[in-house]
Amino acid sequence: MISYQDVRLMVNLLRHKFFGHRFPAHVAICVTNKCNLDCAYCYSQKFGMFQHDMTTEQLTGLVDELFQMGTRYIVLTGGEPLIRKDIRQIIRHIIGKGMKCGMSSNALLFERNLDVLDYLTSVNISIDGDEETHIKNRGQQDYKKILRGVDTAIARGLPVSIGCVLVKANQHCIKYVADLAKEKGCQCYFHIPYWRVDSSEGERGYTACTPMSMEETSKAMAQIHDLKNSGYPISYSNRMHAYLRDWPFKTPTVHRKELRDGMSKGFKPIHCLAGECYCIIDADGSVFPCASMIGQVKALKLTEVGFRKAWDNILAVRCSACHFFLQNELNLLFSLDVPTWMNLVKSWPHLLKQKKLPPATQPPAPPAPPAPSAPAEPQAVAKVG
Ligand SMILES: C[S@@+](CC[C@H](N)C(=O)[O-])C[C@H]1O[C@@H](n2cnc3c(N)ncnc32)[C@H](O)[C@@H]1O
Numbered sequence: 360m361i362s363y364q365d366v367r368l369m370v371n372l373l374r375h376k377f378f379g380h381r382f383p384a385h386v387a388i389c390v391t392n393k394c395n396l397d398c399a400y401c402y403s404q405k406f407g408m409f410q411h412d413m414t415t416e417q418l419t420g421l422v423d424e425l426f427q428m429g430t431r432y433i434v435l436t437g438g439e440p441l442i443r444k445d446i447r448q449i450i451r452h453i454i455g456k457g458m459k460c461g462m463s464s465n466a467l468l469f470e471r472n473l474d475v476l477d478y479l480t481s482v483n484i485s486i487d488g489d490e491e492t493h494i495k496n497r498g499q500q501d502y503k504k505i506l507r508g509v510d511t512a513i514a515r516g517l518p519v520s521i522g523c524v525l526v527k528a529n530q531h532c533i534k535y536v537a538d539l540a541k542e543k544g545c546q547c548y549f550h551i552p553y554w555r556v557d558s559s560e561g562e563r564g565y566t567a568c569t570p571m572s573m574e575e576t577s578k579a580m581a582q583i584h585d586l587k588n589s590g591y592p593i594s595y596s597n598r599m600h601a602y603l604r605d606w607p608f609k610t611p612t613v614h615r616k617e618l619r620d621g622m623s624k625g626f627k628p629i630h631c632l633a634g635e636c637y638c639i640i641d642a643d644g645s646v647f648p649c650a651s652m653i654g655q656v657k658a659l660k661l662t663e664v665g666f667r668k669a670w671d672n673i674l675a676v677r678c679s680a681c682h683f684f685l686q687n688e689l690n691l692l693f694s695l696d697v698p699t700w701m702n703l704v705k706s707w708p709h710l711l712k713q714k715k716l717p718p719a720t721q722p723p724a725p726p727a728p729p730a731p732s733a734p735a736e737p738q739a740v741a742k743v744g
């Protein structure tokens with residue numbers, strides 16, 4: 360049954376399509392940039408590690424403002440969102456308003472936060488390939504615990520999507536990730552790093568940060584496209600995979616002049632709607648059009664100027680077309696592309712249901728203090744799962 364809030368979202372998307380009404384339909388919020396891992400390619404570790412996270416009040420106030428402006432889907436990301444002690448309160452505030460709330464997580468803290476899984480609409484769990492490859496990309500950690508995390512979330516009825524960042528070192532794992540999703544009974548999706556973050560960090564940094572060449576990327580897209588056509592549970596639409604497969608440019612983003620040249624040779628761009636229908640908010644409240652822009656352009660902080668002004672500011676920093684997955688899927692959805700909506704409904708039927716909020720639970724008690732003779736535990740977040 361389609362909810363009243365879904366109908367309102369559709370009305371706003373129609374107003375956008377026919378009258379140019381800008382509104383943040385989908386917002387990703389980095390609730391912290393702190394993390395229990397240190398993945399070599401991670402943007403939050405590069406640009407935001409030392410920022411102050413927004414407070415609970417700032418975040419719930421932001422959710423209220425987003426709701427008023429028309430937001431109906433919020434994704435909590437980071438850093439690792441489950442590191443925040445007030446994460447229950449934030450999610451309950453979102454769901455309580457009738458919005459949908461997804462989360463991206465490395466799944467290593469699921470066991471301590473089982474009740475949080477019951478509040479969410481869906482969860483993306485990051486897995487970059489088989490155990491050896493995953494650890495090369497994302498650092499030493501308990502891989503089996505992540506797989507248990509996938510099982511746990513599915514067992515609690517939460518729709519799961521395995522998210523895989525493709526770089527040179529794990530491009531051979533596409534089929535592995537698709538098979539894993541099929542075996543577990545969940546979805547999967549792929550994306551590529553937004554930029555070469557740093558390849559000068561020794562062996563692991565180099566391996567994980569070297570992007571695929573454009574030819575390798577095209578080949579990978581063709582493989583994903585074919586796997587999806589043959590029935591693998593890959594959530595993004597094949598319209599989008601085909602666009603990336605056939606991307607004719609040498610760089611992942613293009614500006615007006617290159618775009619014009621490409622169009623004169625028959626390329627049909629997917630119009631970018633970042634800053635028109637979606638955005639991402641960094642942990643300190645900086646509002647960016649999309650994740651690929653974090654740390655790359657100046658952004659206003661909603662904690663200083665309010666969300667509306669920071670949102671209006673991002674119009675000025677858009678590129679003309681890009682080669683990134685989530686962004687193009689959102690561009691197609693929010694331009695009301697019918698095949699992309701049909702794919703969404705098929706891959707994510709739960710999105711049509713409104714989650715009923717279970718009773719509030721308390722965060723788990725902190726672990727017992729060490730025995731008096733043991734050395735004191737450091738306060739910092741543990742680096743492994
Ligand atoms: C920044 S993480 C935060 C959530 C959680 N800690 C996780 O790992 O899923 C969100 C997603 O961005 C991906 N990611 C990290 N750095 C990236 C980069 N430079 N380019 C593209 N995606 C990246 C992660 O693999 C993950 O799928």
Ligand code: SF4
Nearest residue numbers: 394396398401438465
């Ligand atoms: S687990 Fe997520 S937030 Fe943490 S370092 Fe890895 S990609 Fe970044």
